[in-house]
Amino acid sequence: MDKATPKRTLFRRATGSRELRRQPLFTGLSWLVLLLLYAPIAVLIVFSFNDNRSVVVWTEASLRWYETAIGNENVRKAAWISIQVALTATGVSTVIATMAALATTRGGDFRGKSAAIALINQPLMIPEIVTAIATLSFFSILRKLTGISGIGWLMLAHTVFCIPFAFMPIRARLADMSDTFELAAADLYAAPWQAFRHVTLPLLMPGILSGAMLAFVVSLDDVIITLLIAGPGETTLPLYILGQIRRGVTPEVNAVSTILILLTVAMVALTFALQRKRK
Amino acid sequence: MKLTTLTSAVTSAIALSAAAAQAEGTLNIYNWGNYTNPEMIEKFEKQYDIEVNLDGYDSNETMLAKVKEGGSGYDIVVPGDYMVAIMIGEGLLAEINAAEMENFKNLDPNWVDVYWDPGRKYSVPYQWGTTSFTVDSEVYGGDINTLEIVFNPPEELKGRINMLNDMNDVINAGLRYLDYPRCNSNPEQMKELLELLLSAKDNWRTMDYAVIEKLTSKDVDLSQSWNGAAMRARADRPTLTYAYPKEGFTGWMDNVAVLADAPNMENARLFVNFMMDPENAAMTSNFARYANGVLGSEEFMDAEMLDAPEIVMPASAPVPDFVKPCDQQVVEMYNKVWTRLKQ
Numbered sequence: 040m041d042k043a044t045p046k047r048t049l050f051r052r053a054t055g056s057r058e059l060r061r062q063p064l065f066t067g068l069s070w071l072v073l074l075l076l077y078a079p080i081a082v083l084i085v086f087s088f089n090d091n092r093s094v095v096v097w098t099e100a101s102l103r104w105y106e107t108a109i110g111n112e113n114v115r116k117a118a119w120i121s122i123q124v125a126l127t128a129t130g131v132s133t134v135i136a137t138m139a140a141l142a143t144t145r146g147g148d149f150r151g152k153s154a155a156i157a158l159i160n161q162p163l164m165i166p167e168i169v170t171a172i173a174t175l176s177f178f179s180i181l182r183k184l185t186g187i188s189g190i191g192w193l194m195l196a197h198t199v200f201c202i203p204f205a206f207m208p209i210r211a212r213l214a215d216m217s218d219t220f221e222l223a224a225a226d227l228y229a230a231p232w233q234a235f236r237h238v239t240l241p242l243l244m245p246g247i248l249s250g251a252m253l254a255f256v257v258s259l260d261d262v263i264i265t266l267l268i269a270g271p272g273e274t275t276l277p278l279y280i281l282g283q284i285r286r287g288v289t290p291e292v293n294a295v296s297t298i299l300i301l302l303t304v305a306m307v308a309l310t311f312a313l314q315r316k317r318k
Numbered sequence: 319m320k321l322t323t324l325t326s327a328v329t330s331a332i333a334l335s336a337a338a339a340q341a342e343g344t345l346n347i348y349n350w351g352n353y354t355n356p357e358m359i360e361k362f363e364k365q366y367d368i369e370v371n372l373d374g375y376d377s378n379e380t381m382l383a384k385v386k387e388g389g390s391g392y393d394i395v396v397p398g399d400y401m402v403a404i405m406i407g408e409g410l411l412a413e414i415n416a417a418e419m420e421n422f423k424n425l426d427p428n429w430v431d432v433y434w435d436p437g438r439k440y441s442v443p444y445q446w447g448t449t450s451f452t453v454d455s456e457v458y459g460g461d462i463n464t465l466e467i468v469f470n471p472p473e474e475l476k477g478r479i480n481m482l483n484d485m486n487d488v489i490n491a492g493l494r495y496l497d498y499p500r501c502n503s504n505p506e507q508m509k510e511l512l513e514l515l516l517s518a519k520d521n522w523r524t525m526d527y528a529v530i531e532k533l534t535s536k537d538v539d540l541s542q543s544w545n546g547a548a549m550r551a552r553a554d555r556p557t558l559t560y561a562y563p564k565e566g567f568t569g570w571m572d573n574v575a576v577l578a579d580a581p582n583m584e585n586a587r588l589f590v591n592f593m594m595d596p597e598n599a600a601m602t603s604n605f606a607r608y609a610n611g612v613l614g615s616e617e618f619m620d621a622e623m624l625d626a627p628e629i630v631m632p633a634s635a636p637v638p639d640f641v642k643p644c645d646q647q648v649v650e651m652y653n654k655v656w657t658r659l660k661q
Contacts, residue, residue: 095534095535095537096535096554112356113372175383175384175387179387179388179389179390182391183388188581266380266384267384270346270390270392271344271346271348271371271373271391271392272346272372274373274374278373281374281376282350282352282373282376284351
């Protein structure tokens with residue numbers, strides 16, 4: 040009998056079972072939460088197949104709005120911009136996040152280490168609108184000073200807010216990994232780079248992939264920062280959708296949104312699949 | 319080491335895209351989303367050999383926030399009437415003297431000396447319309463040209479009304495119903511207005527921008543609405559009738575203007591002149607479904623636009639009321655009324 044027993048018996052006495060999952064309230068609540076979370080999205084997806092112009096009155100099923108969306112040059116352009124920005128931001132932020140994670144877990148103790156971690160994670164704590172406004176004024180000063188314009192600024196902004204999202208899973212993976220293998224490699228005369236390349240990096244890969252996927256999805260879905268930073272000709276897919284709302288939503292927006300959701304879900308599923316395989 | 323290569327990669331990426339953006343003959347337009355006819359843009363590109371970048375915004379305020387800091391890179395913006403006044407006040411718009419442009423002669427003289435830009439030094443009309451309400455005439459057969467049916471609805475319309483989720487549109491409608499002046503900071507009158515709105519709200523079903531969806535799904539039978547939205551809703555629900563209430567209704571106009579720091583100033587001026595050509599103005603109207611303020615554009619407009627009661631005002635209708643931006647004291651009072659109403 041361990042220490043947890045009194046609590047457990049109390050739970051069993053109160054509920055008549057020791058299985059949390061078997062509780063009627065638990066099941067009901069889970070379904071309610073799932074319903075509230077996903078019913079609106081389900082409705083959106085259903086109406087993307089509506090033949091009518093309306094997003095509330097169903098007539099008959101058709102792929103008409105997908106044809107319109109895919110045939111719409113603006114949608115294609117926005118999708119291409121989104122992907123360019125997301126790929127660049129993912130690549131750069133994952134590399135930076137990996138280096139930061141290595142420094143904070145394998146770099147020994149250094150002064151201001153916890154401050155460094157807090158600083159890296161700061162973008163998660165600051166309200167996005169504050170970051171957006173701050174970046175807007177900062178970049179507009181830089182743009183005027185340097186005379187440089189273009190999509191690079193948007194990529195830079197995305198890279199910055201993607202770093203903490205990439206950092207978290209990579210650091211978590213590193214913290215869980217014992218350094219025994221790396222020490223063994225060093226004992227066998229592996230140079231630090233070799234030890235990193237052949238031992239640490241392969242073990243860390245699932246963490247890096249999760250971090251990269253997370254960064255990609257966060258960049259792909261971002262609205263507020265993008266809205267304020269994007270320059271001429273840099274409309275991303277979420278911005279395109281936002282711009283349609285005031286003048287009346289057509290199922291074309293539903294179709295574009297559905298494509299965006301599918302892309303996001305595919306990325307998340309891929310992450311899980313990769314992680315499972317690595318285990 | 320790695321970091322420096324990385325930084326240089328980022329810098330060169332920025333520099334590279336900068337080179338692309340500074341190519342000869344571009345024009346960067348920032349307009350409301352889904353509000354610009356792509357064929358009209360194509361025509362402009364061909365006519366002047368200029369490449370157009372078009373982006374959309376969702377509100378005047380988003381646009382203002384973005385261009386206010388300067389260096390946004392945009393040349394053309396399309397602010398609403400009151401926003402033109404604000405932007406001129408803040409020195410954000412370039413003085414283009416539209417009156418000296420070749421196509422200015424096509425402009426309807428009614429739209430030249432407007433309060434937001436007297437003499438049209440900074441802007442020209444893009445689209446204009448009215449904000450009133452539309453009713454299903456089969457549900458309610460009485461006289462619809464009065465705000466009475468919004469604020470003191472007959473039995474058939476009780477609980478069947480949608481209002482725009484817009485502070486100014488709702489408050490201005492209330493002030494017109496009470497016959498009090500706009501931009502009102504008289505505490506007694508505003509108190510009376512709040513009481514009116516609170517009692518009317520019991521008969522309102524929703525306060526929502528999604529006018530077309532609300533009406534076509536038959537969720538409501540009366541909705542406060544822009545005239546263009548009312549026309550599009552009528553396509554799905556033919557019994558809808560747009561009201562021109564005798565107490566008055568709001569008029570609004572979106573205007574083509576050039577930013578003071580426009581990188582492509584000459585191309586922007588070409589575009590402003592281009593927009594005053596009747597055929598091009600008609601292309602915009604046929605797409606966005608509002609009137610344009612350019613004489614002779616009727617000739618090129620879709621037939622159903624020309625006899626749409628939402629677009630062509632009957633002679634008996636009062637003159638639309640273009641409401642000026644109110645001063646800070648009034649805005650604060652409006653905010654209080656609005657917050658109480660939305661509680």
